[in-house]
Amino acid sequence: MPSAGRSTMTTTPEPMVTGSAPPTVHAAERRLHPMSWLFVLLAQLRQFVVPLVALLVFGRGDRNELWPLIGVGVLVLAAVWQYFTFRYGVAGDALLVRKGLLERSVRVIPFARIHNVALQQSLLHRLFGVAEVRLESAGGKKPEAEMRVLKLDDALALEQLVRHRGQASAVDEVGAPSTPAVPEATTLLQLPLGEVVRHGLVSNRGLIVVGAGVAGLSQISPRLLPNLFERWGEVLFGYAGSHDFGIAGYALAAASLAVLAVALLRLLSVLLSLLQYYGFTLRESGRRLTVERGLLARWRTSASRRRIQAWTLYEGLTHRLLRRRSLHVDTAVAEEQQQQRALRELAPIATPQACDRLIAHLLPKADWAGQAWRPIPVHNWWRLFLPGMPWILVVGGVAGWRFGAWGLLAVPWLAWSAYAARQHARRAAYAVNDQLVAVRGGWWSRWWRFAEIDKLQAVSLSVSPLDRRCGTATLWLDTAGATPMGPSLRIRFLPTDEARALHDTLAATLSRRPLRW
Structure with missing residues (x-):
């Protein structure tokens, strides 16, 4: 994909118009690509592909079976209608999107609100020289705007415009007199072909x-x-x-x-x-990170560094054999697009040294390499073993009743589970300094989860009946954009006094510092 330097989009913004009248868009407002109706139609037909194929292949030639084609015709007209009625332009510090003709809507999107710009190119997009653009914010279920599709040069120019205007808005908020200079993009990580193959070997x-x-x-x-x-x-x-x-x-x-x-x-x-x-490249321009990847279909997504909420280092058994790790981040973007288009992988696979260099570069004050890890009391290992023990006994009993002596396999299974629980407890630890709070865990598959203290949304202390019996507590640390599939940012089995002291310290730190998104 060409770099943003190829952009040809030029705009001269006008001041925002206040009052009841809709804002005035710059005269050089733009349309979608002339073939955009085709891509809109294909996206709408995607959910009807199987019924249509079944109709064409297994149909008996009855005329009544052709009625669904009328619906396809309606979708074609709707896609063409969207091309003729969709406009976008710039007004002051905002992007304006106009839709409709009979029922018109004007959406005003401040540049400072746009947190992520995602460009996607399928193989068909690349053949036509176009791209799909999504502008996402930290909240909401859907993107702020979705442009399907733009010329590639216009898409890259829009991405550059959003990035520069967003930086200018952020600077204006703190009283800077002028727009900051455009920084040069630097490459932080690039995966050669061999690393991509290794990523395939370690993934499932x-x-x-x-x-x-x-x-x-x-x-x-x-x-x-x-x-x-x-x-x-x-x-x-x-x-x-x-x-x-x-x-x-x-x-x-x-x-x-x-x-x-x-x-x-x-x-x-x-x-x-x-x-x-293929071709994974992580670049930095000012305080914005951009990732580009893909062989046939190309994805290009960017987000501000300050939108990163939490970090996860992962090292599975195959990772260790290949001496590699993965570095993922949680970003505050629209929930609907988090999994696919959000900036989530800073290093799909890299050496431990490369991951540490990325963390040190992006979190220079956190002193990641110098963390003082505090182990969790190992004698709580049985609490990791306890939840799985009833299931092992049930499965062993059913196997013994059905297959006889095969049920005795539950005995070594119990012994192995107890050993694994003890190893997990030996590795569990946490670390806290003035900038960062971190938790580590795992045994065969190891992970490290950490976040800047300023990015914590909530700090809560929970004490279960078993915790009260054992004199322990669990400290939960919540951040925005967290995925339920990853490890939790929590500290388990802490002695009650230690957990309360840590909770009070973090709560006091958060109360003194403004919340950053």
């Missing part, structure tokens, strides 16, 4: 895709997969029986199939990583 995206495929096939035909496995089993066991395989032969065949399945899943994960992370 292939398993997710296979699971989704199995679920989809089960919806089409519930007996399709069982019949397939039964037929496959008949062929394998028939082949094994004809060659007089013994127990060792069956075990070797099963192990070979398992290795083959794992290899195919990893290969699929590598292919998915190439599609999504």
